[in-house]
Amino acid sequence: MAAEADSQLMLRVKEGDEPSFALLLQRFRLPVYQFLNRMVQSPAVAEELAQEVFLRVYRARATYEPNAKFTTWLYRISAHLALNYLRDSRKERDHVRLDDAPEIGRPVQVASSGSTIEETLVEDDRVQRIRRAVGELPEKQRVAVLMHKYQEMNYRQIAELLDTSESAVKSLLFRAYESLRVKLADLATGDATKVAG
Amino acid sequence: MKNLDPREIPAFPDDLRTEGVAPEAQDAVWALLDEWKAGEPTEGFHAAVLARIQAEESEAVPGGWIHGLVAWFSTMDVVRGLGLAGALATVLFAVALLREPVTMPEALHSQTASQELSAQQVEMALEDLRMLDELYSAPTPEDNQNKKI
Numbered sequence: 001m002a003a004e005a006d007s008q009l010m011l012r013v014k015e016g017d018e019p020s021f022a023l024l025l026q027r028f029r030l031p032v033y034q035f036l037n038r039m040v041q042s043p044a045v046a047e048e049l050a051q052e053v054f055l056r057v058y059r060a061r062a063t064y065e066p067n068a069k070f071t072t073w074l075y076r077i078s079a080h081l082a083l084n085y086l087r088d089s090r091k092e093r094d095h096v097r098l099d100d101a102p103e104i105g106r107p108v109q110v111a112s113s114g115s116t117i118e119e120t121l122v123e124d125d126r127v128q129r130i131r132r133a134v135g136e137l138p139e140k141q142r143v144a145v146l147m148h149k150y151q152e153m154n155y156r157q158i159a160e161l162l163d164t165s166e167s168a169v170k171s172l173l174f175r176a177y178e179s180l181r182v183k184l185a186d187l188a189t190g191d192a193t194k195v196a197g
Numbered sequence: 198m199k200n201l202d203p204r205e206i207p208a209f210p211d212d213l214r215t216e217g218v219a220p221e222a223q224d225a226v227w228a229l230l231d232e233w234k235a236g237e238p239t240e241g242f243h244a245a246v247l248a249r250i251q252a253e254e255s256e257a258v259p260g261g262w263i264h265g266l267v268a269w270f271s272t273m274d275v276v277r278g279l280g281l282a283g284a285l286a287t288v289l290f291a292v293a294l295l296r297e298p299v300t301m302p303e304a305l306h307s308q309t310a311s312q313e314l315s316a317q318q319v320e321m322a323l324e325d326l327r328m329l330d331e332l333y334s335a336p337t338p339e340d341n342q343n344k345k346i
Contacts, residue, residue: 029246033237035235130230174213177209177227184226185226
């Protein structure tokens with residue numbers, strides 16, 4: 001029902017109804033921002049990319065057709081922008097050749113973002129480990145995990161988003177969660193011990 | 198399509214479990230991922246998006262460049278408009294002239310003609326020389342008389 005409402009809102013945007021766009025913006029700004037922040041791991045960049053997502057949605061209003069679920073379309077734009085950003089920043093990083101070894105595994109480092117540094121200082125070491133572990137996953141696995149775990153998408157939605165089959169998504173998720181289990185085993189064991197104690 | 202409610206998936210999905218791995222270990226990692234909060238966009242996010250849209254729309258000239266040109270013309274007075282139209286006509290005339298097919302310069306024509314002429318002259322001169330040569334080499338009536346004597 002909610003999905004229908006999203007598509008209906010978008011169709012009204014197509015007809016020039018600006019309040020409907022404001023409503024979509026209000027409804028999806030948080031999940032889109034959170035997905036992007038987990039993808040690029042920089043609040044400043046995530047905010048910029050999230051703005052770009054909604055700008056692209058607005059630009060595409062004239063050609064919008066409710067063929068797929070609105071959220072799938074929205075997250076496809078988001079994932080596309082995030083992956084492009086990560087690829088570009090990786091190329092840039094290869095040129096710059098940063099020496100900071102612990103940062104190499106992380107997909108994005110924005111030196112100009114003060115909020116990132118502040119957040120990093122106060123951030124729990126555990127969360128940093130989780131961020132790094134997810135950040136080290138191959139691109140498709142990372143998108144699949146973020147969509148599955150945090151955006152609560154099912155296999156079919158993720159498959160549509162990644163232009164792949166449901167079985168391929170299941171395989172991606174299987175490998176990704178197994179990789180995370182191995183990397184975060186000590187943290188998870190600590191939790192289990194705490195719970196047992 | 199099944200809508201996943203976080204309250205309905207408290208544990209790691211069964212169909213993603215690895216054989217031989219303790220379910221508790223996978224559940225623990227699944228729960229660990231919940232510790233990663235992604236924050237919220239800034240207060241000005243909504244306004245920033247709308248400002249970017251407005252900026253983009255104001256940059257676009259309605260109706261394209263021709264519409265803009267017509268609008269610009271319509272704001273001018275008649276005399277200035279006529280003057281500008283004359284200037285525009287001159288420019289168009291100049292462009293039309295430049296677009297005429299390129300012809301071979303006359304000097305080049307005459308040069309080629311002179312080259313052809315001199316070749317003809319050389320040929321004629323050579324013919325004359327051949328004739329003279331034949332004349333000198335041919336026996337004269339005097340020669341014939343001397344031979345008889």
